[in-house]
């Protein structure tokens with residue numbers, strides 16, 4: 001195989017397949033209903049494919065959004081405030097990429113500003129953008145930290161996610177009480193154990 005053909009094949013392999021039409025997505029739901037053992041022509045199920053597709057638009061709305069856009073506007077007039085800014089109890093409603101089952105929990109996010117701060121709602125939006133995708137909790141946690149790091153270049157970022165995976169609580173191993181905790185630390189949070197400890201103590205507020 002020559003180099004050009006090889007490259008063309010690679011590019012083709014990396015292309016994201018074309019997005020299906022709404023009708024194709026609804027047909028896929030009918031197939032799953034039949035797979036579950038029911039009849040999609042049954043009256044109670046007639047509108048279900050349309051509802052499921054609409055629900056998917058909400059659950060996976062994060063693919064349509066860019067975290068950098070949310071973090072683009074900063075405020076510098078904060079009287080030299082340079083201590084930690086932290087949001088606790090941010091709702092996380094995600095879906096695991098292995099089973100497409102809900103992941104439900106909360107996130108705590110902190111950063112150490114270097115001159116500028118962002119609107120606090122934007123931090124919650126960044127969590128939402130990455131959670132409303134097919135995810136592993138580890139990837140989501142790292143992506144939230146990376147986006148803040150990239151856009152704001154703060155002195156450090158800390159992200160803590162505490163969530164229940166329904167693929168584990170309602171099926172499979174069936175451990176209904178298990179929570180998964182993931183953390184990502186960058187900059188001063190990574191370098192300074194006392195700062196990390198302070199952040200972790202403040203996350204306890206969200207686990208009461």
Ligand SMILES: Nc1nc2c(ncn2[C@@H]2O[C@H](COP(=O)(O)OP(=O)(O)OP(=O)(O)O)[C@@H](O)[C@H]2O)c(=O)[nH]1
Pocket residue numbers: 096097098135136137138165167168171172173
């Ligand atoms: N690391 C990680 N694992 C996850 C996450 N969400 C789900 N999983 C795990 O992904 C794994 C998938 O394992 P597989 O053996 O391929 O699938 P499975 O046969 O359905 O596994 P079980 O869930 O154990 O029944 C399971 O262990 C899940 O608990 C996540 O966010 N992070």
Ligand SMILES: [Zn+2]
Pocket residue numbers: 096097098099100101165167168
């Ligand atoms: Zn899963």
